Amino acid sequence: MIDKAKNKNLQEAKTNKKDEFYTQLSDIERELKYYKKHFKDKVVYCNCDDPRVSNFFHYFSYNFEKLGLKKLVATCYKNQNMDLFSQNDAEQAIYLEYTGDKNGNNIPDPEEIGIKKLKGDGDFRSKECIELLKQADIVVTNPPFSLFREYVSQLIEYDKKFVIVGHQNAIKYKEIFPLIRDNKLWLGYGFKGGAGHFINEHYEDYATATDRKEGMIRVSGVHWFTNLEINKRHEDLILYKKYTPEEYPKFENFDAINVDVTKDIPMDYDGLIGVPITFMDKYNPDQFEIIGVGIANLGLEMGIEPYKPEHKKYRKEVQKRGAVDGDLYMMVDGVVTVPYSRIIIRNKKVQK
Structure with a gap:
């Protein structure tokens, strides 16, 4: 309240x-x-x-x-x-x-x-x-x-x-x-x-x-x-975690993995990564490239797809939280999950 x-x-x-x-x-x-x-x-x-x-x-x-x-x-x-x-x-x-x-x-x-x-x-x-x-x-x-x-x-x-x-x-x-x-x-x-x-x-x-x-x-x-x-x-963010598909699921409608906490960005992943907007406080253009933002309208410019037909039935529920077509979403245990807004980035200094 x-x-x-x-x-x-x-x-x-x-x-x-x-x-x-x-x-x-x-x-x-x-x-x-x-x-x-x-x-x-x-x-x-x-x-x-x-x-x-x-x-x-x-x-x-x-x-x-x-x-x-x-x-x-x-x-x-x-x-x-x-x-x-x-x-x-x-x-x-x-x-x-x-x-x-x-x-x-x-x-x-x-x-x-x-x-x-x-x-x-x-x-x-x-x-x-x-x-x-x-x-x-x-x-x-x-x-x-x-x-x-x-x-x-x-x-x-x-x-x-x-x-x-x-x-x-x-x-x-x-x-x-x-x-x-x-x-x-x-x-x-x-x-x-x-x-x-x-x-x-x-x-x-x-x-x-x-x-x-x-x-x-x-x-x-x-x-x-x-x-x-x-x-x-120009201060590098120290990364220590390694990528696993189990810990970093991909979005259903965009080829990027989801990261909920900035410090958990995997140091060895060379694809696209969705991070919370609080990442911007740690952003170093020498270390990361910003690709786009994963929200409606702006997200569509990157090629984020709308809900898949088989997931349409979940839309009413997630729309209560303000989610619309063009937002990133995932399937977690068979349930549509819409994270808060995500900045899409790529790591320039991948460590293998």
Whole structure:
């Protein structure tokens, strides 16, 4: 019941676009320490947070000299009030520019931060914000979850480097997966414990985890997405298991074996392998090749076949779990089994 209530609230966030999940400074610091070399002499743009209360703006302004930044720019949807949840109903939006410490105290004082008015509402898709985007080298922020597809598409269109927060389910989006497959986007180091705590007043936190925090909502499966090179991306996953047909059954409608846990990928199998989307956190393009994703529509592009005629009678039951033709499925002890979404990969470094 708790899970259903939580899922309902998160779904409402997508529907109502009340997805203002404000990121903690500690999470920002924990992730961005791995990217410091990328920021020297760069213009950083934070375009989805109120710059006066944004922890992204706080991090970059207080570390401006340490990172060697050239300029910091921040915009947000119209919001003139200091209240973090001001409902964005002010008449005019602003943007802030910071070019570094001027009085020698190594603190970004208000008089050192240029506050400028925007003609429009500050939406990241507006002409004004796109002009600011064009001037930026790297974009760092937590964009609205409901607009993640559109947000990433804009970054790709304007050929921008970025480090942004999103949910791991975005890996399966038809607009996002091809970017991952083609090595134009990958996962960063991630949130502690695979979950993020965000400031958000719209939803009650139903999480039962021991690390829940008062006044914040705990969201599992959030991650950092980037196209900046990081060491993690080139670390080999250590494999130790060997392939056997009994332990690794093949899918009924696609020539690939199923692996339920990333660490159990067989080291000696040279065919196609279906792995959970959590594999992406360990993905190394030097070690593995991504072929496709085994879900409806996207899966059909790889040649995943629909249910076999003799298995049609099982469809109603598995459809209750959201499975449709085009999803991968197996027969286990005479019963149709539909695993969660699978990324289809091939091991480049097979060990015999």
